[in-house]
Amino acid sequence: MGPGLTGYIIRRLLWAAPVLFVISVLVFGMLRMAPGDPVDRILGTHYEESAARQLRQKYGYDRPLYVQYVKYIQNLAHGDLGVSTLHTDFTATDVILPKVWISSQIGFLALVLTFGLGIPVGIYAALARGTFIDPLVISWWLALDAIPVFVLTTLTSWLFALKLGLVGLSWDGVYSTHIILPVLVLALPGVAGVARFMRASVISVLGEDYIRTARAKGLKESTVVFRHIARNAMLPMITVIGLSLPGIAGGALFVEQGFGIPGIANESLQAALAPDYDVILALVLFGSVLFVLANVVIDVLYAFIDPRVRLGARRG
């Protein structure tokens, strides 16, 4: 790792600070400006005005907006993301982290499956270009992608769990056979996108001179496909893989709802409905930080893999 790379990483991370600042101001402002506040949720429909006043005072909602924001940033600087009003006595961090962990594990399994299927399917479709197999394969995965996830969860859990009794449904931790269906439902709709990207990438590589050279040398077709085509076509794939990584920490709402997984997306829905100010903000900031990090990691990876990439010149 040369000095240029370290400098680049530092520059990118510094650039992230103002972006995160803008995001926090926007979301903070939007949440507080929107009608309704957590106190309504805590107290229900009928309550004494004095009780509401007391609670607003406790959480500081009675103070001017900028005072609240400055206070929030001060706490944030100390690593304090605030408290949850939905789960009283829990900090936002305590609410989020265990659920992010659950969602991430399931999401990671699904991601491996999506790319593990999508990449070979894409290569296959590209090599079968011009025959009926190519559109058939791609259309099949596109059809799967068209089914809304909440329909997929209902149908699969009804068919495989209730009718055929192949798998259990209730949440039983990540390490059990019960997560087979959620992982499949999460992974399979994404295959179409990966396959299409990979297909396009392979097709652009197919036209390169070195492929013709490799074939002209009399190399075995399998060697050409795996060594020359697939490896080079994988390069742009790094961005796709990298950018889908932060997404898995956000969970998948309909999968978590459909299969009763106590993950972060379910928590997001609850937080958004409550509204649970600090938890929503923590979720948004957490997601944004992961996104920024993923981008930096992608750029650094490219610099390692492809020495022609000049990091200073790359646009974000």
Added chain:
Amino acid sequence: MAIAEVAYVPEIVLPARRRFRVLRQIVRKKIAMLAICYLLIFYSAGLLAPVIAPHDPNEQHVTLADRRQAPSSEHWLGTDTLGRDLFSRVLYSARTTVLFTVVVLVTGGLFLGLGLGLLAGYRGGWIDTAVMRTGEVLSGLPTLVLMLAITAAFRSRITDMSFWLQDHTFLGQDAGTFLKFLIVAGATVPFAWVGSARIVRSQALAIREDTYVEAAEAMGASGWRVITRHIFPGVMPLWMVGLSGSMAGIAGAEVALSYLGLGIDPPGSSFGSLIEAAQGTVNLEHYPHLLIASAGPVILFFFAWNLLGDALVDLLESRTTQAR
């Protein structure tokens, strides 16, 4: 709900004179033609819903015999749990989807996506930086959390406004649905323009350097004229490809929010709420037509847009490889 994702679009510049070839080639693709036919049917059914719906979609018949009827000549797709004619409700749901995609297309795709993309690509400088950085920030946000937060926050306080609209405008009974529609659109549009703006910008950047643009500028053409007459025609094909690839995601956002009860809910019709009502073990076992009738049309709608988007990308690509 991946509306902020960028659909894959090859980075090429099309000569303007070739752009009608896309139309001619698409006619030759059978799958794409099937998709276009289905979309035409879907869109006309949605627009003409009030004319062709055989029943009032909100007319309830709650006696046991009238509820969850199987398809018959009277009720083509049967009736739902409240005895409402399902075919009419599906038509009105299609209407919601059609209006929603058109509204988001015009505001997010056309106005923000194309407009900001052209501006950023042609003008460059600080405008470019501002637009692209904003897009970057928006695409980095966890879209779902924010859409949920926005819709949940605004929905809770629309009752007074919908009463006012009901009394003072032509909307009448539809005032509540109209407001909910606005909220869902308002939550979708901020995330829906980024993809098309990026595509348009990169195209506009390339075309800006062409000699004919330079010539137009040298002759004293205004910025508006250069953008609309010289840059837009070159940008249009890829912009349309990008849009067609993201349409399923945009329509899906409304369906998903409605499914959660945060979008269009009864008495308004949406595929999301239809599907939600059709689920459950009892319905699946004994009344499967409820789910088939409400999910089928919208699944085909997503599928058709997916296929069309794929076919368009393929057309652009095959021409680049041929050009090599």
